[in-house]
Amino acid sequence: MTDRNDRHDNDYATPVGAPFRPARPVRSLADIHALEQTPLAQALTVRSTYEIFRNAGHAFGDKTALTFLRTGNPDDAPIRWSYAELLARIHQTANLLHDLGVGPNDAVAVLLPGCLEYHLALWGGEAAGIVQPLNPLLTDEKLVALMTAARAKVLIAYGSDAESGMWSKALRLRGQVPGLTTLLRVAPHDEAPGAAGALPEGVADFEVLRVAQPDDRLVSGRDIASSDIAAYFHTGGTTGAPKLARHSHGAQVFTAWASVQVAGMNEHGISINGYPLFHVAGVLPASLASLSAGVEVVIPTPSLLRNKQVLANYWKLVAKYRPTSLSAVPTVLAALANVPLDGADISSITYCRTGAAVLSPELAARFERLFGLHVHESLGMTEMAGISTITPPGVDGPAGCVGFRLPYMQMRVVALDEHGNASDREVARGETGMVLFKSPNVFSGFVDPADNAKAFTADDWLATGDLGWIDSEERLNLTGRSKDLIIRSGHNIDPKVIEDALSAHPAVQVCAAVGAPDAYAGELPVVFATLVPGGAATEDELLAFTAARVDEAPAKPKWVALVDALPMTNVGKIYKPELRAMAASRVVAATVAELCAELGLPEAARPSVTHEGESLVRVTIDPAAAGAQAAALAERLQQALEPLPFKTRVATA
Template sequence: MSDYDERPWLARYGDQPADYEIEFGDALSMFRAGLARDPSGDALRYFDGVVSRRELDELSDALASGLLANGFAPGDRLAVYLQNVPQFVIAMVAAWKAGGIMVSINPMSRARELSYLLQDSGATVLVSLESLYDQVARDVVPGTDVRLVLTTSELEFQTRDDERLFAGVSRQRHEGTTDLGEFLAEHRGQTPPPVQLGPDDVAFLTYTSGTTGVPKGAMNTHRNVVFTAQVYRDWVHAGRDGAIFGIAPLFHITGLIGHIAVSMLVPAPLVLAYRFEPQVVLDAFLEHRPAFTIGAITAFSALLNAPGVSRDHFSSFTSIYSGGAPISPAAERRFLEATGKQVHNAYGLTETTSPMTVTPFGSPSPVDPESGALSVGVPAPSTVVRIQDDDGKDLPLGEVGEIVAEGPQVVAGYWGKPEETAANLPGGALKSGDVGFMTPEGWVFIVDRKKDMINASGYKVWPREVEDVLAEHPAVRESAVVGVPDEKRGETVRAFVSLVPGASATPEELIAHCKERMAAYKYPRSVVLVDELPKTVTGKILRRELRGGS
């Protein structure tokens, strides 16, 4: 029997079952169970606006009925091109009630990207912010299968038009579109016919970032959604003590599961604030007093650097998690010192419908003494995580290789891409593309992305380790390490660093800081100071944009 078959971490965390009984066959049944438990409770809070569970049910009924009356059929795709607004959740539930699939689109997508996503998914309905339709979608829709465009505004569902977010925003009507509010009013009171959804039906398509090719639509099934919502509730304590704050973008898998799905399951109120603006988020913390959130560590860092931040802003939280970007031990300590709250680590991908490994609630992640990395947790229940070599063979515990996961959260495949599915999900196990190792106790540590490894004079340098060392310097806010061409070494190490506001450090000082703490082949030979590092909307630092920079 191998180390993986024994799965020792299941015994260590015996307060949770090794194999979950998935409570609902589909996400719509999960939503309806939460509605039955607390029909008058808050489903969504958006500034000073509130949508109850009963109202969310009625609005999604109206939208589903209208969709069906306009030719939407089971299996059709509804694309959502929105920020963190209540309409996002209404559209998601309505798509399920109509027997369809929601397509989650990054609101930062421009014309070329939006065109690809609409064409690849074959979406027939688009729900879009009026501003995004005007700026982007207007010229894209004619070349797609979209037959119905429903537009809406960020000003809906609230009356306090915060100038920090909504300066200059006004209602817009565009030819060829239908106002979502009017569409809902027209069909209010109608109920769509019963729909049969199964665990293996696709709940939504979430697109990968496309860093190694064109974006791929991960087919997140209803089984995936229900299972990972339970993991958030049971292992992360999401929603168990009060409201959930939506700090991550809803279009991203973290927002879809760690915000929306778990809020339906518990049920618990979900607080939304349009998009991430540190001062607005901090004000919302004081106003709504949420108990749980999950977001990228870069977002939490931005909150800690916001003017006037205090411990009181975080005092209502009982559970805070971070995912989407690695956390250094220094960042974890800094957050604890500033807020008095422990930030826990979780790790997953679009293809694992959010978490594959989780730091159990109340258990701080250990630090690997050799690499200095902070663990991303232990495998989630019913999940097997393996470390494999390039030939797909299991490596002994403690050895570094590719992280491979299989379990109820792993997607069925990529929409319309059987070859990519076979390559990345052989036998239903996800090849993550991340490199790491596992301890005998089951703690998983990520070393880095395979494609980000730097080869300096034949020695492997993992950017993550250098970044963690840089994070120990008190003046460093964020860093990104890349390999750049070098005549003598083949590649050499370059660090891009942004500093804490008001702090100062020279490139030479930062190089010396690393040189004192790392092997000679690892420390950066050059440091470039920048105001901000390039990031995705979810807070991941884009190393690829820095390669070749000077």
């Protein structure tokens, strides 16, 4: 490493400052107002994420910043990095990228699982240029489109296919992205030195190049402004074309600072971050905010909370690593509710938090009953650098209450127009509408200006698409997403009403309500559900149970379907576009069965029904099985399916 006394004149162009510390406990909106008495420019002087790590590195030194679990076995020894080591390695990574020609306007794409090096790619990438975390589950085509739109110059990728086939994918991508000059290979933590052998031309070993760089400064001498773009995060992508959201350094810094203030983070905290690091939840509230305050962040194996061993041993890991907070999406909380404590001491946890999807009252009650932990909810989104509202420690809200707005933020709830978009009419307190924000951490717009049209209202409020209402304590309460509303003959049905009713059944693990296409009503409410391990219930029983608890007649579901697993995003949110396609397939299959029965076709002659993506259901007729009736069957099917408000295609095998 470089001699720390051998510094350049530009090392401290901005003096080293203090880490973020909460100014006061936040228990009400009055405490938010008290914070706002100090002008934001005085309360928050840090301009970049690099400054956050420089300040934390000097303040916390040898204190552990990151703990990486090699496996989910509590007996295995972890790998730990101190705050000083993390800062030194961020310097080296930024300097390596600078050597590779990365400047402030160049993107560094990242294709990594949960690992220590992800933090070097993130924060070293932002110190040198613009970091672009990528979801490894996206298709090659979408990844190429994203990297091309970002004009990525370097790709940092995991050198193994053990996690989502990342290395093979990276090798394929490097020849398809114009302007991509270098592929940096990150070796798995258990790989022996030299085991990878010779690397192809244009591919280099990340670790070998990194350790050769100075570790005590930014060689570039870059002075990062708060308005400089720090990252490109993609939104969506599992359906349709993903969009690239631009985050400024100032937006990310504000998210970290505000999270520390409202959630009361400090250097005595320890957290297990099981969120993917290509997602804002894992990168900003769970990592940047924590590390800005001196929290120790535990990374639970490369597979994170998708690791079955980690889930099975979660409470034992809590007993060993003594986290002070637990944060996970509702589907993970539901899975943890099935893991027995077996005597594990989890008393270190003083704050349990969730987000990404609305929490059901039954799951909230079950978690508190089993573990003595009240689940506090927050709201975050990519377009707000990961956080919008927080329910702080010491404030117990009902399920669906996502807490107070952040300091220096404005929040409104407005009525929907006839197209389901935000209108300019603000609703009364307690009335549901779309949530709008203005805030210092609102993103800098999408890379493609055409994508900005629906993101903002005419008067520049961020239109979140979230539906909610403000209670008497001025906390935001969510009910769902505007795009997930089920519209039955013009009647708007909130799926959460149905989901809350069904999730109260003791045999139900998780459930989700969506609209199934209907020729007359447009959509009819239906529900998909999974059962708890060992649970038993029939679909008819669950349908009757739900209908009895849904007061509004149009919202009573038409059917309940039991499935082995609900489709999930890589963050752990239930993926409703896939469920809507599954519902459409079931409706089409019922139409096919009815028509085949009418024509007297035997079971073996019935066409197959499959859905392709989220927008098309295909009906395939086997002419050999259907015989002379094949042509008539195809014609009748076309007529029967045409009225459905969903794209269908009848084909012959």
